[in-house]
Amino acid sequence: MGAASSKARGATDDPAWAKILLIGAVFVFLALVLILPLVAVFAEALRKGLDAAILAARQPDALAAVKLTLLTAAIAVPFNAVFGLCAAWAIAKHDFRGKALLITLIDLPFSVSPVVAGLIYVLIFGLQGWFGEWLLDNDIRIIFAVPGIVLATVFVTFPFVARELIPLMQEQGTSEEEAAISMGASGLYTFWRVTAPNVRWGLLYGVLLCNARAMGEFGAVSVVSGHIRGLTNTMPLHVEILYNEYDFVGAFAVAALLCLLAVVTLVLKTALEIAQPDVRGRRGH
Amino acid sequence: MTIAIRSVEKQFGRYPALNKVDLEIADGELLALLGPSGSGKTTLLRTIAGLEFPDAGQVLFDGQDVTYASAAARRVGFVFQQYALFKHMTVAKNIAFGLDVRKGKDKPSKAEIARRVEELLKLVELEGLGGRYPSQLSGGQRQRVALSRALAVQPSVLLLDEPFGALDATVRKSLRRELRRVHDATGVTTIFVTHDQEEALELADRVAILNNGRIEQIGTPDQVHDAPETAFVCGFVGEANRFDGQVSGGRFNAGALTVPASALKDGAATAYVRPHDFALDEAGFEVLIERAQVQGALTAVTALTSDGRRLEISASRADADRFTGAVKIVARKAHVYAA
Numbered sequence: 001m002g003a004a005s006s007k008a009r010g011a012t013d014d015p016a017w018a019k020i021l022l023i024g025a026v027f028v029f030l031a032l033v034l035i036l037p038l039v040a041v042f043a044e045a046l047r048k049g050l051d052a053a054i055l056a057a058r059q060p061d062a063l064a065a066v067k068l069t070l071l072t073a074a075i076a077v078p079f080n081a082v083f084g085l086c087a088a089w090a091i092a093k094h095d096f097r098g099k100a101l102l103i104t105l106i107d108l109p110f111s112v113s114p115v116v117a118g119l120i121y122v123l124i125f126g127l128q129g130w131f132g133e134w135l136l137d138n139d140i141r142i143i144f145a146v147p148g149i150v151l152a153t154v155f156v157t158f159p160f161v162a163r164e165l166i167p168l169m170q171e172q173g174t175s176e177e178e179a180a181i182s183m184g185a186s187g188l189y190t191f192w193r194v195t196a197p198n199v200r201w202g203l204l205y206g207v208l209l210c211n212a213r214a215m216g217e218f219g220a221v222s223v224v225s226g227h228i229r230g231l232t233n234t235m236p237l238h239v240e241i242l243y244n245e246y247d248f249v250g251a252f253a254v255a256a257l258l259c260l261l262a263v264v265t266l267v268l269k270t271a272l273e274i275a276q277p278d279v280r281g282r283r284g285h
Numbered sequence: 286m287t288i289a290i291r292s293v294e295k296q297f298g299r300y301p302a303l304n305k306v307d308l309e310i311a312d313g314e315l316l317a318l319l320g321p322s323g324s325g326k327t328t329l330l331r332t333i334a335g336l337e338f339p340d341a342g343q344v345l346f347d348g349q350d351v352t353y354a355s356a357a358a359r360r361v362g363f364v365f366q367q368y369a370l371f372k373h374m375t376v377a378k379n380i381a382f383g384l385d386v387r388k389g390k391d392k393p394s395k396a397e398i399a400r401r402v403e404e405l406l407k408l409v410e411l412e413g414l415g416g417r418y419p420s421q422l423s424g425g426q427r428q429r430v431a432l433s434r435a436l437a438v439q440p441s442v443l444l445l446d447e448p449f450g451a452l453d454a455t456v457r458k459s460l461r462r463e464l465r466r467v468h469d470a471t472g473v474t475t476i477f478v479t480h481d482q483e484e485a486l487e488l489a490d491r492v493a494i495l496n497n498g499r500i501e502q503i504g505t506p507d508q509v510h511d512a513p514e515t516a517f518v519c520g521f522v523g524e525a526n527r528f529d530g531q532v533s534g535g536r537f538n539a540g541a542l543t544v545p546a547s548a549l550k551d552g553a554a555t556a557y558v559r560p561h562d563f564a565l566d567e568a569g570f571e572v573l574i575e576r577a578q579v580q581g582a583l584t585a586v587t588a589l590t591s592d593g594r595r596l597e598i599s600a601s602r603a604d605a606d607r608f609t610g611a612v613k614i615v616a617r618k619a620h621v622y623a624a
Contacts, residue, residue: 175369178336182356182363183383183438197373 041259045252056250057257064230065238065254068146072221072234073214076153081207084161089195091162092169093177106162109155117155118223121148144226149234152220157210164206165199172198205272212265216258286347286441286474287312288333293342295328295498302328303339304498310476315468317485318478320495321521326478327446329495333476334361334444346441362435362473364445368427370419376430377402377415383438405433408467425456432464436471443468445477449484461488482522486510494518516555516622525557526596529624537621540592541570544619553624560585560599562618565607569615572596577608584608 013019045053056062087106091099109117123129125142135142142148176198180190196203218236225232227241235258242251290308294301302325310316318326331337333344335356344352351359370379377399378385384398393401406412409429419427428448435443448464449457465488468475479485485492486506493503494517502514513519520527530539532554537546544556572588575595579585584605586598600608 173367175365175367176371178356179363179365179369179434180371180382180386182334182336182361183386183434184357185382185386189386194371197371 038259041252041255044248045256047252048249052249053253053256056247056253059250061230061233062238062250062254065233065235066257068149068233069215069235069258071146072150072153073211075150076157076214077207077211079154080158080210081161081203084158084163084165084206084210085199085203087162088165088169088199089191092166092172093174093195103166106159109158114152114156114217114219115223118152118220121151121155121220121224143224144228144232146232148224149221149232152224153214153217156217156220157214160210160213161203161206164202164209168199168202169195201272205269208265208269208272212262215261288442288474288476289343289345289348290329290333291343291345293329293332293339293344295325295332295337295339297328301498303332305342306495306498306500308493308500308503310474313472313474315465315475315488315490316477317489317492318476318495319480319482319485319492319522321480324495325498326480326495328498330444330446330476330478333442334363335359336363360438360441362438362440362443364428364431364435364443364448366447366450368419368431368451370427370430370434372419374418375415376406376411376417376419376422379419379430380405380415380434380437382434401437405437408436408470409433409463423456424452425460428452428460429463432467436467436473440473443471443473443475445475447479448477449479449481457484464488486522492522494521496521513557513620516557516620519557519620519622524560524597525620526560528556528558528594530554530556532621532623537619540594541590542616542619544616544621546621549621549623554621555624556619556621558616558619560597562616563596563598563600563614564617565600565604565612566615567613569613571611571613573611574608577605579605588612588614 014022045056087102090096091103122143124131125135125148126132127136127143129143142151176194177190180194181187185193216236217234218240221234222237222240225234225237227233227237229238229241233241235254239251239255239258242248242254288308288310290306292305292307293303294305295303304325306325306329308329318329320326328337332339335351335354335358338353342352343350346359356363371382374382380402381398384393384401387393402415403412406415409432411426411429411433414422414426419430422430428451432445432448435445445464449460452460461484464475464477477488486509489506491503491505492509494501494509496517502509502518504512509518510523513522519525528537528539528542530537530542531552532538532546532549533551535545535547535549537544537549537554537556539556542556542558544558546554546556570590572590575587575589577584577586579602582602584600584602586600586608588596588598588608590596598608598614
């Protein structure tokens with residue numbers, strides 16, 4: 001390193017070779033573990049041509065899986081958005097007994113294996129489970145049916161919105177709400193006009209993360225689904241079935257579709273970060 | 286609006302924030318609640334506002350018991366420490382908030398609200414900035430917006446929590462005068478919390494000094510500065526040299542210093558002498574001058590007594606030359622408190 005190049009960089013910057021090495025290492029690593037598999041998925045799906053891939057993705061069972069996945073996300077995400085918002089509001093803006101316990105409970109789905117989460121529902125609602133006989137007598141199907149899949153997905157994706165909003169709301173404190181209330185605003189008015197606008201970007205960000213996970217969840221859903229083709233197979237489950245049947249084009253075509261949904265989510269997330277710089281850097285999972 | 290606080294108590298967990306506090310505030314008065322952090326001054330302000338309910342005691346507005354009435358019902362204007370402006374609303378919307386939330390026949394017409402907002406912007410000298418967002422304003426401007434938002438509802442009492450705490454020194458000074466001007470123009474009873482004694486003494490009609498959840502003294506700025514009733518007030522308000530010593534036979538002695546203390550019984554005591562209450566006098570005790578520095582119209586002197594105490598002395602600029610080497614001084618006035 002010459003004196004001139006030392007002078008050219010800022011006093012606290014690392015030397016150029018260190019930067020190149022570190023950034024390069026990150027890119028090589030990303031290429032190996034992220035980009036290569038993604039490319040492989042699309043390459044495998046298109047190995048017998050675009051037409052074959054489209055045909056595979058348009059199989060009735062594949063379409064049913066897509067529909068079920070979208071339906072599950074459409075129920076789980078709004079549900080978790082509302083309850084995540086409520087939980088975050090309660091935790092960040094109020095003091096009450098058992099608050100620490102509530103925070104721990106919200107984190108539970110992150111710490112419990114998804115397979116265990118699925119088993120819990122089998123234990124409760126399954127044929128041998130606590131409510132199994134009663135459900136059978138009343139002809140209500142939860143396990144091996146759509147309600148079980150939705151329940152498992154709700155459980156697994158519960159923390160995303162709440163976890164996104166709690167630190168944001170805590171940082172914002174309660175003085176704006178106090179100001180609103182001291183000027184005569186009702187609790188509901190304050191929530192809609194003061195609290196909600198302050199967290200809207202964080203909420204949207206949490207919803208996107210929640211949605212990505214809801215569409216991609218495998219473990220918990222796999223336990224409660226029963227893998228009935230065309231009825232209780234979500235996209236990730238359908239990919240596995242096709243793959244196990246050596247239908248590689250079909251498996252990778254559905255997988256590619258799932259990837260596309262994920263990419264759309266990512267693009268939305270990035271667009272959001274560019275539009276609203278202050279939500280960037282919030283930790284997600 | 287007169288306000289009366291009657292033996293108000295408030296506890297946070299095991300820690301008492303307010304301990305039987307009594308306070309009367311006259312109509313149109315500008316009162317400062319002064320104290321160190323943790324003295325209970327903010328809790329007292331929030332109790333007056335209705336943002337905090339006391340565990341015991343009463344809060345009266347014009348003789349009416351409002352102890353458990355909401356902040357909105359009391360019609361208080363509250364200025365928060367960090368202003369708590371609504372970030373996603375314009376300055377005009379912020380100021381109008383308290384009028385916009387009103388319902389039915391209480392709600393002024395749009396034109397009336399707009400007129401009121403203009404009037405308030407003019408009062409705090411922010412004309413033309415109604416369309417800006419809080420993030421586009423300087424700290425001092427935000428403070429003015431918070432002030433006019435609090436005034437928009439024509440509050441019965443204006444309450445400010447450390448109103449100048451987040452501002453730099455020059456802005457602080459000009460905003461202090463601003464608050465005084467706004468207070469005089471509106472005549473609204475005003476209470477503000479501060480830990481800055483200079484701010485309290487300069488701005489307020491009366492100062493209440495709090496320590497450990499109690500009011501140590503209430504009085505005009507001159508009273509609390511010149512006639513502090515407790516050792517805490519004496520040490521907290523204005524500068525003072527502290528001497529720990531003994532009272533015997535009506536005189537306080539600490540090393541070379543001896544001052545009259547006729548009201549006190551014999552025993553341990555503490556004396557406080559203000560820097561400007563020392564004077565050169567051949568009849569006094571000897572000190573060694575460490576440093577004498579001219580500061581504007583005054584000379585700030587640091588001196589060492591024969592028993593190793595360091596004293597701060599304030600003299601006129603004209604006397605700067607006389608504070609060299611070993612000189613003799615007396616304490617013209619001292620505040621002595623039993624320990």
